[in-house]
Amino acid sequence: MRREAWAVILILLIAGGAAYTHATTTTEEFSRCNVGWNGTSNLAAEEVRSLRDLPPGATLLILAPEGSFSLEEAAYLRAFLDSGGRVLIADEEGSANGLLADLGSGMRVRPGNLASLERDHADPGLFTGYVVGNATIFAGTETVFLNRPAAVEGGEPLIETSILTWDDGDGDGRIGGNETFGTAVVCASEGNLIVLGDPSLFVNAMLAENPGFIESLGPVLIDAAHSGTGTTNPIVNAIRWVRETPPAAAAVAALAILPVAYRFGRKKDA
Amino acid sequence: MNRRATHIILAAAAVLVLALLAGEAVDPVLYTAENISTAAHADPATIEKRSPGDAASVVPRMDGLLGDTGSITLTIKLKDFESAELDLARYRELSGQFDNLVVNLDVTGTDIGEFRRNNALNQEALAALLDDSRRLEDLKRLEIEVRDGEQRMAIAYEGEALRQKMREIFTAYADREAATIRIAEHYDLNATPYQESIRHFAEIVGTVDEWRQSSGGSSTVKSPLTIAVVPDRGRYGDVLTIGGAYTGGAPGTPVEIYVDSRNAATVALGDDRTYRHLYRIGRILAGSHLAYVVAGPVYSEVAAFEVLPDNTTITLAVAGVNRTTVACSGSLTAEGRPVTGAPVVLRVDGETLATAETDQNGTYGRDLVLAPGEHTVRAEFHGAGFPLNPSTSRTETVTIEGEWFSPLPLAAALAAAAGTGWYLRRRWTEEAPAEPLPEEEVPIEPAAEDPPEVESAQDLPPREAATVLFRTLRARLGLPETKTPRDCALLFPAHAGFFERYEAIRYAGETPTEEELRAMEAEARGGDEDAA
Numbered sequence: 001m002r003r004e005a006w007a008v009i010l011i012l013l014i015a016g017g018a019a020y021t022h023a024t025t026t027t028e029e030f031s032r033c034n035v036g037w038n039g040t041s042n043l044a045a046e047e048v049r050s051l052r053d054l055p056p057g058a059t060l061l062i063l064a065p066e067g068s069f070s071l072e073e074a075a076y077l078r079a080f081l082d083s084g085g086r087v088l089i090a091d092e093e094g095s096a097n098g099l100l101a102d103l104g105s106g107m108r109v110r111p112g113n114l115a116s117l118e119r120d121h122a123d124p125g126l127f128t129g130y131v132v133g134n135a136t137i138f139a140g141t142e143t144v145f146l147n148r149p150a151a152v153e154g155g156e157p158l159i160e161t162s163i164l165t166w167d168d169g170d171g172d173g174r175i176g177g178n179e180t181f182g183t184a185v186v187c188a189s190e191g192n193l194i195v196l197g198d199p200s201l202f203v204n205a206m207l208a209e210n211p212g213f214i215e216s217l218g219p220v221l222i223d224a225a226h227s228g229t230g231t232t233n234p235i236v237n238a239i240r241w242v243r244e245t246p247p248a249a250a251a252v253a254a255l256a257i258l259p260v261a262y263r264f265g266r267k268k269d270a
Numbered sequence: 271m272n273r274r275a276t277h278i279i280l281a282a283a284a285v286l287v288l289a290l291l292a293g294e295a296v297d298p299v300l301y302t303a304e305n306i307s308t309a310a311h312a313d314p315a316t317i318e319k320r321s322p323g324d325a326a327s328v329v330p331r332m333d334g335l336l337g338d339t340g341s342i343t344l345t346i347k348l349k350d351f352e353s354a355e356l357d358l359a360r361y362r363e364l365s366g367q368f369d370n371l372v373v374n375l376d377v378t379g380t381d382i383g384e385f386r387r388n389n390a391l392n393q394e395a396l397a398a399l400l401d402d403s404r405r406l407e408d409l410k411r412l413e414i415e416v417r418d419g420e421q422r423m424a425i426a427y428e429g430e431a432l433r434q435k436m437r438e439i440f441t442a443y444a445d446r447e448a449a450t451i452r453i454a455e456h457y458d459l460n461a462t463p464y465q466e467s468i469r470h471f472a473e474i475v476g477t478v479d480e481w482r483q484s485s486g487g488s489s490t491v492k493s494p495l496t497i498a499v500v501p502d503r504g505r506y507g508d509v510l511t512i513g514g515a516y517t518g519g520a521p522g523t524p525v526e527i528y529v530d531s532r533n534a535a536t537v538a539l540g541d542d543r544t545y546r547h548l549y550r551i552g553r554i555l556a557g558s559h560l561a562y563v564v565a566g567p568v569y570s571e572v573a574a575f576e577v578l579p580d581n582t583t584i585t586l587a588v589a590g591v592n593r594t595t596v597a598c599s600g601s602l603t604a605e606g607r608p609v610t611g612a613p614v615v616l617r618v619d620g621e622t623l624a625t626a627e628t629d630q631n632g633t634y635g636r637d638l639v640l641a642p643g644e645h646t647v648r649a650e651f652h653g654a655g656f657p658l659n660p661s662t663s664r665t666e667t668v669t670i671e672g673e674w675f676s677p678l679p680l681a682a683a684l685a686a687a688a689g690t691g692w693y694l695r696r697r698w699t700e701e702a703p704a705e706p707l708p709e710e711e712v713p714i715e716p717a718a719e720d721p722p723e724v725e726s727a728q729d730l731p732p733r734e735a736a737t738v739l740f741r742t743l744r745a746r747l748g749l750p751e752t753k754t755p756r757d758c759a760l761l762f763p764a765h766a767g768f769f770e771r772y773e774a775i776r777y778a779g780e781t782p783t784e785e786e787l788r789a790m791e792a793e794a795r796g797g798d799e800d801a802a
Binding site for chain 2: 029
């Protein structure tokens with residue numbers, strides 16, 4: 001009987017663990033709760049949900065932004081930049097272009113389908129970019145492994161593709177028709193504002209591909225209010241609320257301890 | 271569920287699993303990742319690591335080829351023909367490597383492909399320049415040595431032909447400058463050596479002009495051997511007539527016809543002292559070409575003709591031959607004319623290349639052995655020295671099922687299953703516990719008056735005799751043959767001594783004595799009971 005009880009407890013623990021893992025993760029692109037290849041759960045970053053009062057000198061990563069930034073938020077970011085903070089906008093859809101305009105930047109993300117012959121993978125969108133500019137985040141890094149990036153216009157180029165790169169407009173993976181070879185800039189900067197045309201560099205599957213870059217980036221704050229990184233579900237929200245609310249955390253701890261205390265208390269009485 | 275049924279189910283499950291594994295043995299892809307790619311990115315861990323080729327070397331190779339043109343023309347200008355020969359050989363080798371790279375990278379339709387085509391023309395021009403420069407030096411030397419008037423005229427004819435030819439080649443070489451410089455600027459190549467090569471080329475041709483003027487001038491020399499190419503332009507498959515007359519030539523005199531310094535044909539001078547050759551445009555690059563004829567020591571002037579490029583159409587049909595092989599076939603035509611003897615590249619999955627060649631009808635065929643799975647196949651024609659533009663067929667998709675699974679794993683699986691079954695059955699037979707009898711149930715020994723037939727133990731070795739006696743007693747007690755000595759001892763405690771002794775003989779390897787055998791025989795045959 002005792003053995004059976006242990007077996008039941010073990011099965012319940014495993015099932016509980018599986019259920020917890022399932023309920024607290026998502027499959028949303030770039031989500032911090034996505035432990036899959038296209039999530040950002042393994043990226044060492046602290047989430048921020050308000051752009052107000054960002055610590056001066058920090059690095060803020062705005063990853064795959066969605067929606068629009070208010071003028072007030074743009075003003076916060078401008079103040080953050082002026083205070084010595086660094087903003088890294090990683091976007092390939094062009095969603096950040098409005099924010100860039102509000103920040104007074106001339107840089108823009110030009111969505112496209114860049115492909116290159118200088119690659120080691122069958123997918124023409126996975127290729128090597130070359131660091132051409134001086135930026136702390138690329139210190140000691142000569143090449144960056146890119147994953148279907150977009151081109152960035154304006155600013156001082158930081159990463160360029162090889163000359164054997166083209167915008168594969170027809171998506172057939174080979175150059176033809178009106179497509180021509182040419183170098184593309186996929187990362188540029190204006191002062192402390194950096195625009196990277198490849199947010200995929202921060203997904204779990206890509207972290208190990210560019211260890212030097214990720215290490216040079218250092219600790220970052222990540223904007224969870226305007227991008228898929230903040231995508232969650234009700235259970236995750238509830239768990240997060242419990243974690244961030246001490247009385248709630250205490251209540252949950254008490255709920256967990258009470259049955260055990262009751263059980264042991266009964267034994268002692270007996 | 272009894273153990274026998276359990277074992278049967280287990281064995282059946284094992285056979286099923288092994289059969290499934292045997293089926294997959296020829297196709298080791300047991301797992302296919304899903305959700306590995308979105309519009310934003312792809313999971314690099316699941317994308318096949320496969321480079322399209324050494325793309326990083328394309329631009330350096332282009333740079334090297336431009337650089338070589340400068341060194342070749344310089345050494346020719348300096349009359350260092352041996353060094354020029356070596357430089358030209360190296361240039362040819364690098365050009366060949368570059369050509370392969372361009373095909374492998376599938377960039378023939380780009381400006382890199384244009385660079386490749388121009389480079390092929392430059393290569394021919396530089397080779398001709400080297401040959402002509404050597405011949406020019408020979409002529410200069412002969413001109414000094416020869417005093418005979420007729421021979422001097424022959425030298426003059428050849429010199430004039432050479433001069434015209436070199437000038438035509440130079441014109442075509444210089445005409446490519448604009449396109450080459452445009453491409454060089456795009457790829458940030460150093461075009462200075464190439465521009466120097468044009469200057470060197472011009473200087474070399476200039477020296478020929480000077481020599482001709484110093485030795486009489488072209489206007490004073492009129493070769494008795496004339497040449498004309500009619501029409502003076504054509505496309506792939508067209509027939510041009512190269513003909514002329516040889517004033518003073520004897521009928522039947524062989525006339526050698528050269529196109530781009532290569533002997534195209536030899537015809538005999540007719541009775542009317544004319545000659546004629548039908549030249550079909552085949553594997554020759556598009557652009558300007560030169561023709562001249564030689565009859566003995568007499569050279570004609572040089573006639574130029576132009577070959578115009580044509581578009582091509584290549585088709586591809588893919589048909590399955592068997593489970594692993596597909597037959598690729600198709601045709602290559604230029605404006606409806608079949609292109610013969612042309613190399614066709616078959617590109618599988620955008621990478622793997624196989625080649626075939628068109629026959630006299632412009633058709634080609636090639637069987638491809640492919641791995642199981644879905645593949646794309648495309649046929650390509652890259653020009654390859656023809657006055658034809660590259661073309662690509664429609665991409666065909668083919669699914670390869672793979673071979674039937676090998677009978678070897680299946681046979682092994684069946685053998686393993688049979689062995690397992692045999693082993694389990696043996697274990698079950700030997701180790702099956704005796705079914706407990708009710709306590710009140712007493713085994714009833716069979717009647718002594720109906721003894722079963724027994725084997726004779728006489729004249730047998732002691733251990734075998736004991737086995738015979740065990741079987742005899744077991745049969746007499748009515749026990750099935752599947753019962754072991756231990757089972758028998760449990761079922762018939764009255765004979766436990768017999769069975770335990772036999773167990774020691776059977777399994778511990780002990781040898782019974784004569785007295786023991788006699789006692790066992792008496793017990794086996796029921797002597798004790800009879801006596802009782």
